[in-house]
Amino acid sequence: MTQHDHLLDAYARLVVKTGLNIQKGQQLLVTAPLDAVPLVRRITEHAYRDGASLVTTIYSDNAATLARFAHAPEEAFDVAPGWLFNGMAEAFKAGAARLAIAGENPSLLAGQDPKKLARANKARSQAYRPALELITGFAINWCVAAAATPAWAKSVFPGVPEAAAMEQLWKAIFACTKADQPDPIAVWEKHNADLHRRTDFLNNRRYRALKYSGPGTDLMLGLADDHFWKGGGGKALNGVFCNANIPTEEVFTAPHKDRVDGTLSSTKPLSYQGSLIDGIRVRFEAGRIVEMTAEKGEEAFRSLIGTDEGAARLGEVALVPHSSPISASGIIFNNTLFDENAASHVAVGQSYTENIRDGSKRSKQELAALGANSSLVHVDWMIGSGKLDVDGILPDGTPEALMRKGEWAI
Ligand code: ZN
Numbered sequence: 001m002t003q004h005d006h007l008l009d010a011y012a013r014l015v016v017k018t019g020l021n022i023q024k025g026q027q028l029l030v031t032a033p034l035d036a037v038p039l040v041r042r043i044t045e046h047a048y049r050d051g052a053s054l055v056t057t058i059y060s061d062n063a064a065t066l067a068r069f070a071h072a073p074e075e076a077f078d079v080a081p082g083w084l085f086n087g088m089a090e091a092f093k094a095g096a097a098r099l100a101i102a103g104e105n106p107s108l109l110a111g112q113d114p115k116k117l118a119r120a121n122k123a124r125s126q127a128y129r130p131a132l133e134l135i136t137g138f139a140i141n142w143c144v145a146a147a148a149t150p151a152w153a154k155s156v157f158p159g160v161p162e163a164a165a166m167e168q169l170w171k172a173i174f175a176c177t178k179a180d181q182p183d184p185i186a187v188w189e190k191h192n193a194d195l196h197r198r199t200d201f202l203n204n205r206r207y208r209a210l211k212y213s214g215p216g217t218d219l220m221l222g223l224a225d226d227h228f229w230k231g232g233g234g235k236a237l238n239g240v241f242c243n244a245n246i247p248t249e250e251v252f253t254a255p256h257k258d259r260v261d262g263t264l265s266s267t268k269p270l271s272y273q274g275s276l277i278d279g280i281r282v283r284f285e286a287g288r289i290v291e292m293t294a295e296k297g298e299e300a301f302r303s304l305i306g307t308d309e310g311a312a313r314l315g316e317v318a319l320v321p322h323s324s325p326i327s328a329s330g331i332i333f334n335n336t337l338f339d340e341n342a343a344s345h346v347a348v349g350q351s352y353t354e355n356i357r358d359g360s361k362r363s364k365q366e367l368a369a370l371g372a373n374s375s376l377v378h379v380d381w382m383i384g385s386g387k388l389d390v391d392g393i394l395p396d397g398t399p400e401a402l403m404r405k406g407e408w409a410i
Pocket residue numbers: 250252316318340345380
């Protein structure tokens with residue numbers, strides 16, 4: 001085996017064991033770009049070795065996606081494969097694990113008709129909802145990992161020849177996921193313990209809000225009542241301990257959907273369904289985005305937050321130190337899985353049930369009354385930098401320094 005094959009195999013093993021923790025007799029549903037075939041084959045092999053009963057992979061093909069935008073009839077853009085997504089939801093209900101391999105071309109759909117894009121995304125989000133609810137409700141063990149693909153690599157390393165760009169991107173993926181270390185699984189155990197210490201601290205403080213100050217940012221972000229901080233691995237409702245993101249550096253919780261006020265600016269580009277969005281500035285009033293501009297991809301961001309009422313409100317707030325290994329790599333990945341772990345961030349849209357105490361035992365109405373947000377979408381965007389200060393506001397209103405210049409102050 002070449003060095004690359006060794007690392008690819010170590011990474012596949014990490015994803016199956018630490019990411020998914022696939023169980024004997026469990027089915028596994030994988031989605032991946034076509035270019036990820038070599039990684040998916042290794043993952044499939046490790047999953048079977050660990051006792052998976054059946055691994056099913058659904059591949060996406062950029063050329064086929066583009067062909068739809070070029071040639072499909074006008075009315076086609078309100079259509080989504082509901083039958084497929086319902087089947088996925090059925091599989092999760094029957095106990096299947098879920099693995100998503102990221103690696104899309106971040107600008108695949110740049111230049112396509114924004115109206116068609118918005119319709120296609122909305123139809124897809126609506127059809128996907130039953131499956132997404134099982135994922136955000138943490139019903140089963142799931143994981144998002146990544147594979148370098150030529151189009152993605154070229155967007156991260158512009159001007160570098162394709163083969164070299166692929167090599168650099170894989171190198172970065174192996175480093176950020178710690179797959180290049182001698183015993184990645186043990187390294188992840190320690191990493192999880194570190195993140196759990198952080199969430200224990202935050203859960204004990206019971207902050208009612210976070211206050212953000214930085215360039216273009218002056219925000220009071222109320223936290224949901226009975227919110228719960230999570231980070232690193234956790235136990236899904238099916239009893240399986242998994243790491244939903246490889247890599248992960250964040251600790252995160254649920255904002256209060258009605259208690260966010262002030263201005264907020266993004267610090268890194270966001271790739272959303274084939275559009276690159278950058279330089280976002282928004283103003284919140286009582287939890288809702290009431291003004292927005294973006295230097296790039298403004299139309300795509302506007303259509304995202306226009307998806308439904310909850311898409312213009314926050315469903316996640318996450319703290320990541322500016323010195324995180326992913327940030328220290330200096331690479332802007334144009335991919336949320338990596339960029340969200342390089343910087344503090346927020347997400348518009350659906351909140352995670354696990355971010356409310358006993359969330360899985362509460363009704364939708366109870367969750368909403370506590371401030372949890374509900375939407376067809378959940379999209380993270382980055383607000384952290386070496387210039388961001390964050391205070392935790394204690395229940396009695398006293399501020400406490402949480403982050404200074406992007407680093408933990410606690
Ligand atoms: Zn996050």
